[in-house]
Amino acid sequence: EVQLVESGGGLVKPGGSLRLSCAASGFTFSSYSMNWVRQAPGKGLEWVSSISSSSGYIYYADSVKGRFTISRDNAKNSLYLQMNSLRAEDTAVYYCARDSGGYNRFDYWGQGTLVTVSS
Amino acid sequence: EIVLTQSPGILSLSPGERATLSCRASQSVSSSYLVWYQQKPGQAPRLLIYGASSRATGIPDRFSGSGSGTDFTLTISRLEPGDFAVYYCQHYGSSPLYSFGQGTKLEIK
Numbered sequence: 001e002v003q004l005v006e007s008g009g010g011l012v013k014p015g016g017s018l019r020l021s022c023a024a025s026g027f028t029f030s031s032y033s034m035n036w037v038r039q040a041p042g043k044g045l046e047w048v049s050s051i052s053s054s055s056g057y058i059y060y061a062d063s064v065k066g067r068f069t070i071s072r073d074n075a076k077n078s079l080y081l082q083m084n085s086l087r088a089e090d091t092a093v094y095y096c097a098r099d100s101g102g103y104n105r106f107d108y109w110g111q112g113t114l115v116t117v118s119s
Numbered sequence: 120e121i122v123l124t125q126s127p128g129i130l131s132l133s134p135g136e137r138a139t140l141s142c143r144a145s146q147s148v149s150s151s152y153l154v155w156y157q158q159k160p161g162q163a164p165r166l167l168i169y170g171a172s173s174r175a176t177g178i179p180d181r182f183s184g185s186g187s188g189t190d191f192t193l194t195i196s197r198l199e200p201g202d203f204a205v206y207y208c209q210h211y212g213s214s215p216l217y218s219f220g221q222g223t224k225l226e227i228k
Binding site for chain 2: 035037044045046047050059061062095100103104105106107109110111112
């Protein structure tokens with residue numbers, strides 16, 4: 001069974017940093033591109049970042065470019081999101097999501113982890 | 120930048136009725152990369168339709184997708200209580216890499 005479990009969320013002050021993790025199981029992690037998608041409270045979905053299976057291709061939304069860094073460790077079946085210079089508008093539930101084998105759709109999602117940026 | 124606009128924002132229907140949700144792109148997009156998700160309160164989104172019209176694994180045939188170019192539609196033929204949720208369309212493109220519509224909330228009338 002495919003499972004994605006996020007962790008690392010919490011309360012952080014504006015300007016602070018946080019590192020999110022996503023532990024994957026039930027599939028060959030190293031064969032799939034992975035993504036972070038966020039959802040502000042009561043709002044819609046916003047794509048944040050994508051990383052290819054071997055980390056050769058990395059993409060960011062303009063809203064986080066230069067502040068967030070996506071990475072992965074295929075030996076540990078883990079995806080990460082390093083978030084720096086956090087702003088109030090970064091407050092959201094952050095989901096990790098698997099790309100369905102290169103077909104550019106998200107077939108499995110984690111349950112999400114809440115990041116709150118507030119003083 | 121491609122913008123996806125979903126309508127209506129809220130759709131109020133009764134169980135057993137037919138639901139028609141719209142997703143309009145600001146410019147023509149490839150239907151191969153048009154996707155629909157369902158999200159229930161407190162849950163992660165769930166993949167429903169990909170390639171504009173193909174159902175994902177385990178999705179009942181009450182759900183169907185159609186469209187091309189700039190206009191896409193998600194249809195739920197006979198609403199069941201578990202279908203009341205928020206629905207998002209998504210497109211894979213260039214900038215941003217992925218874009219989502221703002222969502223349509225399907226609520227019980």
